[in-house]
Amino acid sequence: MRQSTRSEPQSAKFASMFEQEVVATFDASALTSDAGLLALGALDRKLKLTERLCASLSDGRQAGKVSHTHHDLFRQRVYAVAAGYADGNDARSNRADPMFKAVCDRDPVSGRDLASQPTLSRFERSVGRREVVEMGRAFEQERISSLARRNRGARRVVIDMDATEDQAHGQQTFSFFNAFYDGHCFLPLLAFVSVPDDPEQVLFAARLRPGTGASHRGVIPLLRRAVAQLRREMPKARILVRMDSGFVTPRLLSVLEELAVDYVLGLPGNSVLLRRSRRFVKGLRKQVQATGLAARQFGEFSYAAGTWERERRVVVKAEYLPPPARGGNGKIKRNLRCIVTNLKSSPRHVYEVDYCDRGDSENRIKELKEDLALGRTSSTSFLANQLRVLTSATAFALYQEMRWELRGTDLARAQTSTLRMRLVKIAGQLIRSTRRILVRLPKACPDAGTWCRLARRLGAAPA
Template sequence: MATTCIPQITFGFEPKGKPVVAAFDVPHASVDGGAVLLKSLDTQLQLTKRLAGCLVDQRQPGKVQHQTLELVRQRVFGLACGYADCNDAERLADDVIHKLLLDRDPIAGRALASQPTLSRFENAVGWQQLRDMAHVLADTVIETQRRRLKGRATRITIDLDPTDDPTHGQQEFTFFNGHYDTWCYLPIVATVTFNDEPEQFAVASVLRPGNAPATRGARGILRRLLAKLRDAFPKATFRVRLDGGFAHPKLFAFLEQQQVEYVVAMACNARLEKRARRLMGKARMLSKAIGQTAHLYGETRYAARKWKRKRRVIIKAEVVRHPGRDPKNNPRFVVTNLPDDPETVYQLYCGRGDVENRLKELHHGLEMDRTSCEHFLANQFRVLLTLAAYVLFQELRRRAVGTACAHAQVTTLRERLVKVAVWVQSSVRRIVLHFPTTFPWLPTWRRIARAVGATT
């Protein structure tokens, strides 16, 4: 009887005089064993199921081998595990854990969908379905936090931030953007913060053409988010923080109409620079006296030419000093309707800087910018699937409170908790996941597993 030849690799070093041989001969194993944590969270949130419910399957029923829900889960969990491309489908087709994540038998279940199937799936989605998915993502995050806080949030802060998504082909609506000096899309990401908590929960991500002004879509996103948040937290006060690209009279009028607090940066101009001249002089004197960077705060009433009325503008007069360099003036301006003292208002605005970390997680941790489909709607679909994976990671991080992973970025969470070797054994009664006894993050993993619903 013929036996299967298993290729082996022999290394050149020999500890204790014994050759080291690598043999890929363990069946029913995976390197993504920890993804069951994300699966448990998805089961609780019903996120992928609700997203799949937004999609209309126009395929012939008799020829369908992979249901819409399975395709959504394959993409979302694939993104979460670090497989951003549909091309990765071939390498993962028989992975036991990825089958398990789709509720298939990890051993006997059929292979996952192929790259062509996933590509057709991504390109079959329309605007209405994408809009419904965006609502589901926002509703899921808001409802999850409402249950956690029991509807008792006193202040909710909304941050919007655009980011570049460089393109390298002939994608629809990709244009050259002078600010980023590249051909790109210009997605906008919305996050919400509850009370004084540090976590900023991503609730929306809208893909826009590369030449879109910063304000495009901002009012629509804010209008929908404010309506949802007011329904969930009727007693909360709402605050909106935006960078200088959003300083537009229509947006100010909208925020005032919505009766929300706002803190919006504004670019320097000749009139504002003149208003800040006296304060800058004092800052230069202070910086010279102490020999280091100095900043002072003040305020003025200001109206740009297209504004219908004056608004309060906070002035930060900063003089930056570096060893071996001449001091540099760095005036900054923030438009606000808050009554607090200037320094307090400016520090509140600076809190939005942490949004950059959320963008880095989306870009580098989940590759949100892998928008390589030819069609714009397919790329928007990818962005929403990436956001869904990020929602699961943010909830995983929240459940990791009290552990070394409580403040970890997505890449660290994946490295410590998801990328775990596992051997899967299936019997009539149960499926057993065999993890290494020497797993370095075992105590943390066990604690988080219990936090996401596992029992001991």
């Protein structure tokens, strides 16, 4: 358990390690190590993201006794996750941080501290099912609208959906043993929307789901809502839906065709697909043996599984791979993939361009899990855990918008961890006067120019 260090100043003296004696003390006031959080707070105000998500929250507390509104509590958690403080216990230290107080509209010097960990936990557990659902819907609508606003003339928009493992290590509600992942887990559903001319895959849904059951749980209602909104806001765009084999069901295929969208979906292997794909692998093994290089061939055929009402186009990628340079069993490996699609382009183009690009969403999921604590679902309440997932998703949305505002800079495609390290983790001193709050940042900050450019794009003027 982390012990408090606020009772007395902490210090360290380096008597003989440097040319002169060096003494370090933790006793300076109104200083922060997260001064760059000011830009994220300004970005949130520009988008009104946390405000819109909290609009559906009802507050039954006595107004005269409320010290922290639900909006304050939610954005405190969002900003903390964005700054790298994923655990609710981190509120013990950052609730008094002057920059956290400033971005939550409190006086950074003399203002009341932000919420404590117990208050944040009570807030998480107080949010009801309907409110969590409405917050998720508001997130969907805002994120799709954000993409649409800057891509009105797009001719193609792509929806990617994927599931990911969220390991559970306790007795969380609806965390079950999953044989595929060989452990107890949740299976969150994550959905992204993008256009070819904008490399950002915008996260528009993050739904926590039980650890067992079908991967396609909840996909069709989400898909219907997304397609309807995209048709309203991007009427010129043709919609392409991409998913892996875990999502394919006869019902999903019928709904995709009912919605009149393009689709390219992975197919789980079976004996029929294997038998019908054999003609595409002929000669590939000999080619690998002769050249030592991978050999690949594409083909297609019409196919209907026993539960499908009709045949559909199946594209095949047949490939043989040479033995790995190190390790392995020294044998040539066959790699066969089948996808079902209604696209008309060549099999190679369908697979290599239309389908394989969906793999980039794995990088976005990695950012969510490793940088923004998507898997911090340790509450015994399933709804509280869903709120935590939405908190991480909201922090990620702010970073995605930051990347957009940083277009034309060397950080336009930077990962979340890089953006946090270079633009948020900046030392600063906050000084309050009767007219303003002055934030003094290091003159030697290597990214001062980029940070100021970001601030200008968010509406700040030269001081």
